[in-house]
Amino acid sequence: MKQFPTDRLDALFQAILVNDVVDARVDLPSAIRTDYPAAHLADGFAISAQLWREGFDRTELLAFIDRLRRGADMDQTDQLWFKHVRAKFKHLRFAFVLYGADHSCPRLFKSITTSMGLLQDAFRNGRQDAIGRQSFLLKLMLSRPMLAWLNREVDRIRLDTGAGFRDFTTRQVATLRETLSQPTLNGHRFHAARKIVSRQVSFHDDMRTIHPAPEHLIMSRYLSAINGLMGRYHDELVLRHALGELDYAHEQFALPADIRHRLERVATLYP
Structure with a gap:
C-alpha cells in the first residue's frame, strides 16, 4: 500500500479538523464530478489507513480510557486529544465505505468508532x-489480537x-434526493x-490533499458547511428528545430551510 510523507498526512488532518465549519462564502462548482x-x-x-495507523498510540489510548473509568478529571486538552484520535478512526471508517468494493x-x-462516540x-x-460500560467494551476491542x-x-x-465508485456515489445521491422529496423525515x-x-466531505478532503484541484477544495468546504449545520441540528433534536419534546427515532420533523436549500443545490448538481 502506498505511503505518503508526513506533510501530506498533516494536511489531511488539518482538513478533517474543519469538516464541520460553516463557511457561507463558499459556493458550488457548476457541476460535480463522479468519475475518478x-x-x-x-x-x-x-x-x-496511514493516518489511522500512525495517528494514535494504543498504550496511550488505553491509559486515557482507564483514567476516564476511574473518574479522573479531564481538561479541555484531554478532551481535544481524544476527539482527534476518534476523528482518525472515523476517517478510516468513511474510507472503507467509500473505496471498498462492497462499500461497507x-x-x-x-x-469501535461507535463506542468511542458514546x-x-x-x-x-x-x-x-x-x-x-463503554470503557470496558473499548478495552476489549482495542486488545492486541483485535487490532x-x-x-x-x-x-x-x-x-x-472507478465505475463502481461512480455507481455507489450515484446511489447515495439518489437516496439523498428521495429524502429531500418528502416535506418531513425521521x-x-x-x-x-x-x-x-x-462521507463526501471525507472523499474531497482526501482528494484535495493527494490530487489537488480547485473542485475538491470547493466541495470540501461547501459540504463541510452542511455537515456542521446538520451536526448542530442533530444536537438540538437529541436535546428535545431528552426533554420529552420529540421522539427522535420515529416522529417526523422538517429540515431547517437553510439545510434543505444547501442539500437540494448539491443534489441538483450531481449527475
Missing part, C-alpha cells in the same frame, strides 16, 4: 455508568473500480442523509 480513476481511489484509502466497514471497526458523549455529560485483525482487514481490502433518515454528506 481507480488509482485515485487507492490513494484515498491508503492515506486514510468491517463490523469491529464500526463498533464514550465521548458520556464524559461530556458526566454519565459515569455509560463511561464504565492485529483490524490491520489485516486494512491490508486485504478489495478496492472498487431521525433515521436524517442520520442517513448526514452520513452521506460526511
Whole structure:
C-alpha cells in the first residue's frame, strides 16, 4: 500500500479538523464530478489507513480510557486529544465505505468508532455508568489480537473500480434526493442523509490533499458547511428528545430551510 510523507498526512488532518465549519462564502462548482480513476481511489484509502495507523498510540489510548473509568478529571486538552484520535478512526471508517468494493466497514471497526462516540458523549455529560460500560467494551476491542485483525482487514481490502465508485456515489445521491422529496423525515433518515454528506466531505478532503484541484477544495468546504449545520441540528433534536419534546427515532420533523436549500443545490448538481 502506498505511503505518503508526513506533510501530506498533516494536511489531511488539518482538513478533517474543519469538516464541520460553516463557511457561507463558499459556493458550488457548476457541476460535480463522479468519475475518478481507480488509482485515485487507492490513494484515498491508503492515506486514510496511514493516518489511522500512525495517528494514535494504543498504550496511550488505553491509559486515557482507564483514567476516564476511574473518574479522573479531564481538561479541555484531554478532551481535544481524544476527539482527534476518534476523528482518525472515523476517517478510516468513511474510507472503507467509500473505496471498498462492497462499500461497507468491517463490523469491529464500526463498533469501535461507535463506542468511542458514546464514550465521548458520556464524559461530556458526566454519565459515569455509560463511561464504565463503554470503557470496558473499548478495552476489549482495542486488545492486541483485535487490532492485529483490524490491520489485516486494512491490508486485504478489495478496492472498487472507478465505475463502481461512480455507481455507489450515484446511489447515495439518489437516496439523498428521495429524502429531500418528502416535506418531513425521521431521525433515521436524517442520520442517513448526514452520513452521506460526511462521507463526501471525507472523499474531497482526501482528494484535495493527494490530487489537488480547485473542485475538491470547493466541495470540501461547501459540504463541510452542511455537515456542521446538520451536526448542530442533530444536537438540538437529541436535546428535545431528552426533554420529552420529540421522539427522535420515529416522529417526523422538517429540515431547517437553510439545510434543505444547501442539500437540494448539491443534489441538483450531481449527475
